[in-house]
Amino acid sequence: MKRLTTLSLAATLACAATFATAADQPVIGLITKTETNPFFVKMKEGATAAAKAKGAKVIAAAGKADGDNAGQVTAMENMIAAGAKTILITPSDSKAIIPAIKKAQAQGVQVIALDSPTDPAEATDALFATDNYKAGVLIGQYAKAALGGKKPVIATLDLFPGHPVGAQRHNGFLSGYGLQTLDAKSNELAKPAEVVCMADSFGDRAKGQTGMENCLQKNPNINVVYTINEPAAAGAYNALKAAGKEKDVVIVSVDGGCDGIKDVMAGKIAATSQQYPLQMAAMGVEAGIEYAKNGKKVKAGYTDTGVTLIAAKPVAGVESSDAKVGLNKCWGNK
Known part of the structure; x- marks a missing residue:
């Protein structure tokens, strides 16, 4: 009985440690314009790899087609519900997405644009993109x-x-x-x-x-x-x-x-x-991890990722x- 109790306690502690690790894992959302454009496919791969290397998790979603703002809004809402503290987004509609971004920011979520700016660009916390x-x-x-x-x-x-x-x-x-x-x-x-x-x-x-x-x-x-x-x-x-x-x-x-x-x-x-989508994605993931761990937001403004x-x-x-x-x-x- 004592041995079973000891094993049970060990299992409980192991589970608790697992849940603690999962809870501490930074969650970063990535919303692209589409799932099929090779540019965004590679951006997703790059973000996922960069996050995995640093113990973070990426949740990815996309609109049905370029211009699908409603799909991106839904994705943003789902990511916030899933615990994402940073969302990286390539906006399909640079103006229509802004109310959803403001709503996310009001809940303490950092929003960074990749590749494409919002209109105005200042609506996101930062922009990592090609000139x-x-x-x-x-x-x-x-x-x-x-x-x-x-x-x-x-x-x-x-x-x-x-x-x-x-x-x-x-x-x-x-x-x-x-x-x-x-x-x-x-x-x-x-x-x-x-x-x-x-x-x-x-x-x-x-x-x-x-x-x-x-x-x-x-x-x-x-x-x-x-x-x-x-x-x-x-x-x-x-x-x-x-x-x-x-x-x-x-x-x-x-x-x-x-x-x-x-x-x-x-x-x-x-x-x-x-242009270099892996660089955009890696920079976005770095900023997301920093914000999750230290509460430090990304430097505001535009960062040129090269061409x-x-x-x-x-x-x-x-x-x-x-x-x-x-x-x-x-x-x-x-």
Whole structure:
């Protein structure tokens, strides 16, 4: 009987220790725009790995599609109920998500934006992201140099109206090309005369292909295509190839994902601005652990996580790295 009592006590203490450890484990929420975009898939992997290495736990969720604000709001509420003290979010709707963020902050939850800012950006405790305007400038400069002295006939495959990241990349591209544009603070899309077609791709390959097909119907002389990301660029390439025009058009994009860099190697994309979601995720997890353990909030404001132009071929006057460098760094740290 004494031995059984001793064993029972040991088991009870072991269980208590387990529960104590679980209770002490920092819980960090990660809400991305979608579960399918490779960029966000890698961000989730990076956050989960970084948390595991430091004894924290990541709860991940996403909207059904880019622009699904209701799904992100529900995810945020569920994460707070599950004990998350920090939530990392890539906002689908930069304005509509703000009431949910304020509600979370009122309950003592730290909210950090990754990749995409809210509108206004000050609504979150911090932002870890690429300088998306600069990313656009780099590919604009490249496209202009690659086209040489030819008159640009441009199609843009954008995200969707009103999204700050979509506007920053679009307007940055035009700035890099030396065309009339808007500044980095605008959420509107500039349309100088050189842009003959604009289509919303929602960052999706199929929608990108449809958008490019429609643009070719409007103007078959398009010779430059800007795309919001590499899945949209892949769709654009498919449409151009089907029309027999893939060799006559300079396609530029943003993200620098592994599949996108392979498309650069294959000559489908001329150049892309590479960003680093693993770095964003790791920084967010670090900040979440610090807040959970010490109550110290992240330093407010914007932290630039870097961007590098990756190009199939170098062009005069534009600094770039080759696709081999891009493949070694794709989705990783700068």
